[in-house]
Amino acid sequence: MADLSVTLCGVPLKNPVIPASGTFGFGREFNEIYDISVLGAVATKGLTLAPRSGNPVPRIAESGNVVLNAVGLQNPGVESFLKNDLSWLRSKTRVIANVAGSTVEEYGEICARLDGKTDFIELNISCPNVKCGGMAFGVRPADVERVTRTAKDALKSTPLIVKLSPNVESISAVARAAEAGGADGISLVNTFTGMAIDVERRRPVLANNTGGVSGAGIKPIAVRMVYEASRAVNIPVVGMGGIVCAEDAVEFLLAGATAVQVGTHNFTDALACPKIIEGLSRWCEAHGVEKIGALTGALQCN
Numbered sequence: 001m002a003d004l005s006v007t008l009c010g011v012p013l014k015n016p017v018i019p020a021s022g023t024f025g026f027g028r029e030f031n032e033i034y035d036i037s038v039l040g041a042v043a044t045k046g047l048t049l050a051p052r053s054g055n056p057v058p059r060i061a062e063s064g065n066v067v068l069n070a071v072g073l074q075n076p077g078v079e080s081f082l083k084n085d086l087s088w089l090r091s092k093t094r095v096i097a098n099v100a101g102s103t104v105e106e107y108g109e110i111c112a113r114l115d116g117k118t119d120f121i122e123l124n125i126s127c128p129n130v131k132c133g134g135m136a137f138g139v140r141p142a143d144v145e146r147v148t149r150t151a152k153d154a155l156k157s158t159p160l161i162v163k164l165s166p167n168v169e170s171i172s173a174v175a176r177a178a179e180a181g182g183a184d185g186i187s188l189v190n191t192f193t194g195m196a197i198d199v200e201r202r203r204p205v206l207a208n209n210t211g212g213v214s215g216a217g218i219k220p221i222a223v224r225m226v227y228e229a230s231r232a233v234n235i236p237v238v239g240m241g242g243i244v245c246a247e248d249a250v251e252f253l254l255a256g257a258t259a260v261q262v263g264t265h266n267f268t269d270a271l272a273c274p275k276i277i278e279g280l281s282r283w284c285e286a287h288g289v290e291k292i293g294a295l296t297g298a299l300q301c302n
């Protein structure tokens with residue numbers, strides 16, 4: 001049987017499959033369907049210092065083979081997470097706390113509050129659905145480096161992964177900026193900015209007008225960006241964007257990812273992650289791969 005274990009930022013994971021932030025809550029609902037201890041880790045719902053109610057509805061819509069969302073980081077706040085969810089989640093698997101702020105200082109504050117309590121911090125500087133903060137910090141390399149440095153300075157022991165936006169001029173440049181700011185790893189891609197229109201009403205489908213585009217349709221662009229980013233930095237990469245099967249995950253690994261996150265497909269199939277884990281095991285056995293880590297960056301280009 002193939003060895004699916006990987007090491008991410010110095011932390012061992014039983015396998016490279018991680019539900020993406022915003023698609024898995026804090027894991028409790030999915031644990032009613034399967035034991036989430038089979039997962040390599042869980043990326044939590046985006047956390048802010050204070051609770052957020054999110055954007056007005058409708059805020060999720062389908063459009064072709066993609067999904068648009070403008071949830072707006074609805075969450076109960078970091079203190080509620082620490083009190084009600086963290087202990088239970090840590091008893092199940094590795095925990096990646098996805099965090100967001102409205103100011104650079106808020107990113108530092110929330111990182112300090114979580115330091116030493118989770119296995120990783122994932123710095124969300126790439127959410128396109130909030131008017132204050134979010135993607136505003138993730139577009140320009142100078143801003144990426146600054147917010148990353150603030151977060152890193154607030155952390156004494158927890159590895160910092162910076163989640164990058166695809167809505168940039170150069171993914172390589174922002175990846176290097178995150179590394180320069182002290183990131184221990186990067187994750188990409190977050191959603192693209194998009195829009196869908198109801199032609200009968202002549203109005204946007206989403207109350208927020210625009211939203212983040214995710215789903216199977218974005219995979220080729222996401223794979224390309226992971227490939228470029230992984231070659232621009234010397235820190236590990238977590239790849240995501242349109243993964244629906246084990247072969248999709250293998251693409252990201254070959255492109256340079258150490259681990260992968262599965263997002264929108266969790267809505268389509270609640271068993272998406274365990275199916276992908278099982279599929280990776282079968283794929284490795286069928287292709288003579290003894291350790292899945294050997295696939296990372298093994299792409300053979302012309």
